[in-house]
Amino acid sequence: MTFRAKHLLGIEPLKPDDIREILDLADQYVDLNRGAVKHSDALAGLTQINMFFENSTRTQASFELAGKRLGADVMNMAMQASSIKKGETLIDTALTLNAMHPDLLVVRHPHSGAVDLLAQKVNCAVLNAGDGRHEHPTQALLDALTIRRAKGRLHRLSIAICGDIAHSRVARSNIILLGKMENRVRLVGPPTLVPGQFAEFGCEVYDDMAEGLKDVDVVMMLRLQRERMDGGFIPSEREYYHRYGLDAEKLAHAKPDAIVMHPGPMNRGVEIDGEIADDINRSVIQEQVEMGVAVRMAAMDLLARNLRERADGGVMV
Amino acid sequence: MPDTLITNARLIDPEVGTETTGWLAVDGGTISATGTDAPPKADRVIDARGKCLAPGIVDIGVKICEPGERHKESFRSAGLAAAAGGVTTMVTRPDTLPAIDTPEVLEFVTRRAREAAPVRIKPMAALTKGRQGREMTELGFLLDAGAVAFTDGDTVTTDTKVLSRAMTYARSLGALVIAHPQDPGLSAGAAATSGKFAALKGLPSVTPMAERMALDRDMALVEMTGVRYHADQITTARALPALERAKANGLDVTAGVSIHHLTLNELDVSDYRTFFKVKPPLRSEDDRLALVDAVASGLIDVICSMHTPQDEESKRLPFEEAASGAVALETLLPAALRLVHAGQIALPVLWRALSLNPARRLGLDTGRLAPGAPADLVLFDADAPFVLDRFKLRSKSKNTPFDGARMQGKVIATFVAGAQVFGAD
Numbered sequence: 247m248t249f250r251a252k253h254l255l256g257i258e259p260l261k262p263d264d265i266r267e268i269l270d271l272a273d274q275y276v277d278l279n280r281g282a283v284k285h286s287d288a289l290a291g292l293t294q295i296n297m298f299f300e301n302s303t304r305t306q307a308s309f310e311l312a313g314k315r316l317g318a319d320v321m322n323m324a325m326q327a328s329s330i331k332k333g334e335t336l337i338d339t340a341l342t343l344n345a346m347h348p349d350l351l352v353v354r355h356p357h358s359g360a361v362d363l364l365a366q367k368v369n370c371a372v373l374n375a376g377d378g379r380h381e382h383p384t385q386a387l388l389d390a391l392t393i394r395r396a397k398g399r400l401h402r403l404s405i406a407i408c409g410d411i412a413h414s415r416v417a418r419s420n421i422i423l424l425g426k427m428e429n430r431v432r433l434v435g436p437p438t439l440v441p442g443q444f445a446e447f448g449c450e451v452y453d454d455m456a457e458g459l460k461d462v463d464v465v466m467m468l469r470l471q472r473e474r475m476d477g478g479f480i481p482s483e484r485e486y487y488h489r490y491g492l493d494a495e496k497l498a499h500a501k502p503d504a505i506v507m508h509p510g511p512m513n514r515g516v517e518i519d520g521e522i523a524d525d526i527n528r529s530v531i532q533e534q535v536e537m538g539v540a541v542r543m544a545a546m547d548l549l550a551r552n553l554r555e556r557a558d559g560g561v562m563v
Numbered sequence: 564m565p566d567t568l569i570t571n572a573r574l575i576d577p578e579v580g581t582e583t584t585g586w587l588a589v590d591g592g593t594i595s596a597t598g599t600d601a602p603p604k605a606d607r608v609i610d611a612r613g614k615c616l617a618p619g620i621v622d623i624g625v626k627i628c629e630p631g632e633r634h635k636e637s638f639r640s641a642g643l644a645a646a647a648g649g650v651t652t653m654v655t656r657p658d659t660l661p662a663i664d665t666p667e668v669l670e671f672v673t674r675r676a677r678e679a680a681p682v683r684i685k686p687m688a689a690l691t692k693g694r695q696g697r698e699m700t701e702l703g704f705l706l707d708a709g710a711v712a713f714t715d716g717d718t719v720t721t722d723t724k725v726l727s728r729a730m731t732y733a734r735s736l737g738a739l740v741i742a743h744p745q746d747p748g749l750s751a752g753a754a755a756t757s758g759k760f761a762a763l764k765g766l767p768s769v770t771p772m773a774e775r776m777a778l779d780r781d782m783a784l785v786e787m788t789g790v791r792y793h794a795d796q797i798t799t800a801r802a803l804p805a806l807e808r809a810k811a812n813g814l815d816v817t818a819g820v821s822i823h824h825l826t827l828n829e830l831d832v833s834d835y836r837t838f839f840k841v842k843p844p845l846r847s848e849d850d851r852l853a854l855v856d857a858v859a860s861g862l863i864d865v866i867c868s869m870h871t872p873q874d875e876e877s878k879r880l881p882f883e884e885a886a887s888g889a890v891a892l893e894t895l896l897p898a899a900l901r902l903v904h905a906g907q908i909a910l911p912v913l914w915r916a917l918s919l920n921p922a923r924r925l926g927l928d929t930g931r932l933a934p935g936a937p938a939d940l941v942l943f944d945a946d947a948p949f950v951l952d953r954f955k956l957r958s959k960s961k962n963t964p965f966d967g968a969r970m971q972g973k974v975i976a977t978f979v980a981g982a983q984v985f986g987a988d
Contacts, residue, residue: 258763337879357881358765359835378883380765418765446759 249548252556253365253372256381257422265423269391269400272537272544276391279315279540288547289318292349297339298375299325299355304510304535305375305385309352312542318350336360340367349553350546353377371549373542379413385509386419388541390427392534393464396505401428406452406459406500408434408490409468409517410479412441416509417468421447434458435490438479455490459499466507467492470517483516493519497528505530565590567981568605569942575617576932577914587616589938592980596934611942614975617914618930619651619682619939620895621921623712623741623819624795625870626888627653629675630668631660635960636872641892642680644957646985648893649941649974650868652683652929654921657694658716664689664700666708673709681984682977683939685711685925690729690740696720699729706736711925714741714795717842719777721747723784730788739924741793742781744802745843749773754883755844760829766882771799771846778802782809785816793924794818797863798843800853807862817924818862820854821869822891822898827851827964837878837885839964841869858916859908864924866916868895872960890958894965897972900945904971910945938981947973 249264257265278284294313298306306322313320325339336355343351344367351372353361358378365372376382394400405424411417411433424431425448433440434452445451452458459465470486480486492506506522506529514520523529565588574583574597585599596603622645628635645653655672657663663672669688676684688710692698702713713733719742720726733740753769755761761768778794782805785792797806797818809816823841828848832839839845857863871888878885891898899917902908922930929939953966977985 335876335879336881355881357883359883360881362834363879363881378765378881415765418763441757441762443757443759443762447762 247548247551250552252549252552254383254545254549255362255365255372255374257383257386257419257426258381260426262426265387265390265427268387268541268544268548269394271547272387272391272540275540275543276537279536284315285317286315287317289313289316289350289550292318292550293347294318294320294350294352294546295343295346295348296320296322296352296375297325297354298323299353299360300376301326302354302375305354308535308538309375309542312539312546313350315539316543316547318546336364337367340364344369350549371553373545373549376415379415379418381419382415383419384538384542384545385416386423387545388534388538389420389466389507389509390423391537391541392507392530393505395537396530396533397463403463404430404432404461405464405466406432406434406462407466407468408455408458408492410439410470411435411444411468412439413471414468420466421449432458432462436480436486455496456499459496462500462504464505464507465492465497465500467518469509469511470513487516491515491517491519492522494522497522504528507531507534509534565595565603565605567607567609568602569609569611569616570602571613572611572616572942573613574932575615575910575914577618577911577919578931578933580911582910584613587932587940589978589981592938592982594932594934594936594938597932609976614942614944615910616940616942617910618918618932618936619941619977619979620649620917621652621654621925621927621930622650622868622870622892622895623654623865623921623925624656624867625653625892626656626658626872628659628872630671635874636958638675638679638684640957640959641870642682644890644892645680645682646977647957647974649896649943649977650682650892651939651941651977651979652685652922652927653680653892654685654687654711654925656716657687657689657714658718662689662694663687664692664694666701666704669705669708669710682979685709685927687712687714687741689713690715691720691725694718696722696725699725699732702729702733702736702738706738712739712741712793717743717745719743719745719747723780727784727788730784730790734788734790737791739791739793741795743795744774744777744781744797746773746776749776750843753844754840755832756829756846758829758847760832764832764835769844771801771850774799774843775802775805778805782814782816785809785814786812789815791815792817793865796821796824796843796869797857798824798846798850798854800850803853803857803862810862817864817920819865819867820858820863821867822895823869823889823964824851825854825858825866826898826901831964835882836964837880837882838889838962838966840882840885840887841871841889842887855902855907858902859912861915864916864920866899867921868892872958873962874960878962888962890956890960890963892958893956894951894963894970896941896943896974897970898965900972901970903945938978940978941974942976943972943974945972947971949973
């Protein structure tokens, strides 16, 4: 086993072998999930708490399903509705949680670094389900698994990530992961949403969609958050769609077998044309959702193994 | 006969720019003589054993949380911290609750300072009422009540008409205006400096250009009004040419830099360590090195602690939500000595920025080792190593970025007007 960490807070601390190990195990869980009996006891007896300080339907459902299929006792806490409104701090929340003795804590928070902070104060394993604009590691892992299964490899691919890079934790985690696995990453979008400093991560930055998509193997679209428009980052939705929305014409610049990805939920007619999104020959958006459950099962399984090893007094590397 | 004599000392004289071994005599609260020959007799003789004796530090921009947040810092706790850190004059900020913007509140401050603090306190007052940037304060009354400068702290006056009138009025009084050069539009919501680090950590960031833009604006207003102006903190390389130009054009302008921007960079924030969150945010290493050069060359005049106490509750938050600021009265001296130990700056030049220049800018008589100057002195061992333990700090708040840091430079004794206010065990 190579992945020995206590938490999964981001892609940045992972080694390429860690990533491969998680994806290999996720492949096995894809098979399990497609079988008749979708159940294992990998997390039997363990308690998983999903704590979402920010609205989420899909990610939370994915984590919940992953936990239940592995036999964990899963509880959801919608935090934006409860204590933080009463002025409870993140540290207080951590202390409360410790008293409940969870084994796995899945956290989403609107501020970068908040999940790291919580991880320092709780006794259980923490999975980052998205912190501010910092990282969203399971999304990058599920994207990697989707690419690996569609393309047969996860290296030496040319991948364009398009849209609001600046505010996207999905983009950040993907840039780091794809870079670690030795791919060429292009970032495409208006300069207000793709700041130049991203070139320092070894990415090529384009503000022209046709140029940016030329001969790429993978087109990864990002969701345009409505509030970005109010913030004056782009002039209007229709101009954005005209210049950066993915349609057949723009996609024609990519390789003929290029796949189209989107982390969801999609704004059809803003960042992506409905027909492209539904084209089963190009779009792998549904597969991404399926891979999401499998990757989260794999990540939680590995973290639980590390937990048990620690409890048994095993030597950590 | 002098009442106190300090012999066998390495005299750090920022005025003359020398470092000599000799003695210093104190009589009636002032320095009566210095020399390198045989010392005179005195009632009390202190053998410095070859350690450094320098004018006490004059620290522009200390936040004491009275009135309003005394649980974070009081005149007593800040005064003890200052004495232990070799700071003999604290120039206090008006960004309290309420702001120090009337002669009545200022009087409260001077009274509390007199009662509680072992070092000198020179208060600054707000430039505009409530630091709101709408109406100027009673600059004349406040000056009469003892305000040494006028500032709205890190709140930028965006209304240039208000600011130009306040500057014009201040000029007629000969008052010093201290501003925080930062474009508020660009810096709103920022917790880091834009660049690779902020992008990697997903932190909202501000371009370093925001500082130069604001300094350019202020320089135009200074040229227009003729006011005496001090920039509280210049923290980026890009702002330095604008400062140099203003000085070359003969504007009455000086600038400071906080010790944190001189000794730390943005990478120190690491995994969202909120004790490293200061305002403006820590900069790149290139910026830091340019600032060190600017202090060495005298382009930047003043080094300050920008002492800002914050309690644990306001720091134990996600980075974006956490309060800005760090305590530094006790760490200013050893942190500044890092520059000396790194061979980047000589002790007398460093002391110009810590002591002589801020005193001169505020019209104080301190900051010198010359006969006739007040005997505000710090005796310190520039080499003594230690590991900082934040819980041993005398400040009520313990939010220092130097917790666990290896430092060199310990204060042995501090004197204010000849009286010893601190002595190491």
